[in-house]
Amino acid sequence: MLQTLPADAAPETTKPPLTLRLCQPRGFCAGVDRAIQIVVLAIKKYGAPVYVRHEIVHNRYVVEGLQNLGAVFIEELDEIPPEHNQSPVVFSAHGVPKSVPADATERNLFYLDATCPLVSKVHKQAIRHYRHGRHVLLIGHAGHPEVIGTMGQLPEGAVTLIETDEDVRRFVPQDPEALGFVTQTTLSVEDTAHILEALQERFPAMQAPAAESICYATTNRQEAVKETAPGVDLYLVVGAPNSSNSRRLVEVAERAGARMSLLVQRASEIPWNDVGDIKTLGLSAGASAPEIIVDEIIDAFKARFEVTVDLAITATETEDFPVMRVLRDVELTKADMAFVNGER
Structure with a gap:
C-alpha cells in the first residue's frame, strides 16, 4: 500500500556509505x-x-x-x-x-x-663520525629545525646537507674514504633509501651510523599508510604544513595507491566540494597531531556519510x-x- 506523506514532511534521506580505514599507530609519538x-x-x-x-x-x-x-x-x-x-x-x-x-x-x-631522545641520538652519531675523522653527510631537508640543530653540533664545514639526487652528483669530498652519514629522523623511508643507494654507489667506503636514524614513529606511521592506501579514494593526513613527518605521509599515501591525498590541520580544512563521490577514506595523523583532531575529522564525515571504521593496526608502540x-x-x-x- 502506497503511503502518502503529509505535505510538510520531508522524505528521510539516506547517507551514502563510507569505509574509513583508520591507521594505528598514528598521532603523538x-x-x-x-x-x-x-x-x-x-x-x-x-x-x-x-x-x-x-x-x-x-x-x-x-x-x-x-x-x-x-x-x-x-x-x-x-x-x-x-x-x-x-x-x-x-x-x-x-x-x-x-x-x-x-x-x-x-x-x-x-x-x-x-x-x-631520538634526535639527540642522531647528534651523537654525527659527532662520532667527526671524531673518527669523517666528513658528515646529513640526508635531510634544508631549513628544517632538526637539520639546523644537527648541523649545528659540529664546526662549520664539517657537515654537508644532501637533499636530492643532484646534491649526490655535485658533492666532491676531500677524501672519499673518510665519509659518514646520518639522516633527519622524519624522512620518507623510501626516499632516504634512494638517496642513500646513490651515495653508496659513488662512495662505497662511506660509513653508516651505529644505529638507524629514521625514528620508529616515522617508520611505523609510514608503514601503516602504505598498508591502508591501496584503493582509497581520499587519504587524509592530520598535520601541519611545516611538519616534515606529516608531509611525508601524504607522499607515501599517493605512492601507495591512494587516488588523492591531502594534508589538513582541522576538519574545517576538508575541501568538501573536491572530495566528490568517495567510497573509501584513509585517515592517519603525523607524530605531532593530537587525537582530538582525528576525532573531529571522523565526526565531520559521520555527519555526511554512514561511516564504517576499519581499524588497521600495523604496530604497537610502547616507547x-x-x-x-x-x-x-x-x-x-x-x-x-x-x-x-x-x-x-
Missing part, C-alpha cells in the same frame, strides 16, 4: 608527548611565563593550548625580556645547535632541553621517554594528562 609534558610541568613548577624557543612541536592546536597555559613562543633567546631572565626557557623537540645552550648559559638563563630529573617532582593530574593528549 613518545618524543612529542615528552616535549609537551616538559612545557606543562615547567609551567606548573615555575609559573608563567615559560619561554619556548621555536614551536615545541609542529602543531598549531598544541601551541595555542600551551600559550593559554602561559607558554610564550620565541624564535631567539634575545626576545626574552631582561626582567624575565629567571624564567625557564624550553628548547623544542627538534633539537638546537650547540650555540643555543651556550648562548643561554652566557645570558644566565635556566633552560630545559626538550630535544627528542616512553621520561622528562628530565628536575621536573620529576611535579605531578601531572588527570586533567594535565588530558591536555597533553590534546583534549581540552
Whole structure:
C-alpha cells in the first residue's frame, strides 16, 4: 500500500556509505608527548611565563593550548625580556645547535632541553663520525629545525646537507674514504633509501651510523599508510604544513595507491566540494597531531556519510621517554594528562 506523506514532511534521506580505514599507530609519538609534558610541568613548577624557543612541536592546536597555559613562543633567546631572565626557557623537540645552550648559559638563563631522545641520538652519531675523522653527510631537508640543530653540533664545514639526487652528483669530498652519514629522523623511508643507494654507489667506503636514524614513529606511521592506501579514494593526513613527518605521509599515501591525498590541520580544512563521490577514506595523523583532531575529522564525515571504521593496526608502540630529573617532582593530574593528549 502506497503511503502518502503529509505535505510538510520531508522524505528521510539516506547517507551514502563510507569505509574509513583508520591507521594505528598514528598521532603523538613518545618524543612529542615528552616535549609537551616538559612545557606543562615547567609551567606548573615555575609559573608563567615559560619561554619556548621555536614551536615545541609542529602543531598549531598544541601551541595555542600551551600559550593559554602561559607558554610564550620565541624564535631567539634575545626576545626574552631582561626582567624575565629567571624564567625557564624550553628548547623544542627538534633539537638546537650547540650555540643555543651556550648562548643561554652566557645570558644566565635556566633552560630545559626538550630535544627528542631520538634526535639527540642522531647528534651523537654525527659527532662520532667527526671524531673518527669523517666528513658528515646529513640526508635531510634544508631549513628544517632538526637539520639546523644537527648541523649545528659540529664546526662549520664539517657537515654537508644532501637533499636530492643532484646534491649526490655535485658533492666532491676531500677524501672519499673518510665519509659518514646520518639522516633527519622524519624522512620518507623510501626516499632516504634512494638517496642513500646513490651515495653508496659513488662512495662505497662511506660509513653508516651505529644505529638507524629514521625514528620508529616515522617508520611505523609510514608503514601503516602504505598498508591502508591501496584503493582509497581520499587519504587524509592530520598535520601541519611545516611538519616534515606529516608531509611525508601524504607522499607515501599517493605512492601507495591512494587516488588523492591531502594534508589538513582541522576538519574545517576538508575541501568538501573536491572530495566528490568517495567510497573509501584513509585517515592517519603525523607524530605531532593530537587525537582530538582525528576525532573531529571522523565526526565531520559521520555527519555526511554512514561511516564504517576499519581499524588497521600495523604496530604497537610502547616507547616512553621520561622528562628530565628536575621536573620529576611535579605531578601531572588527570586533567594535565588530558591536555597533553590534546583534549581540552
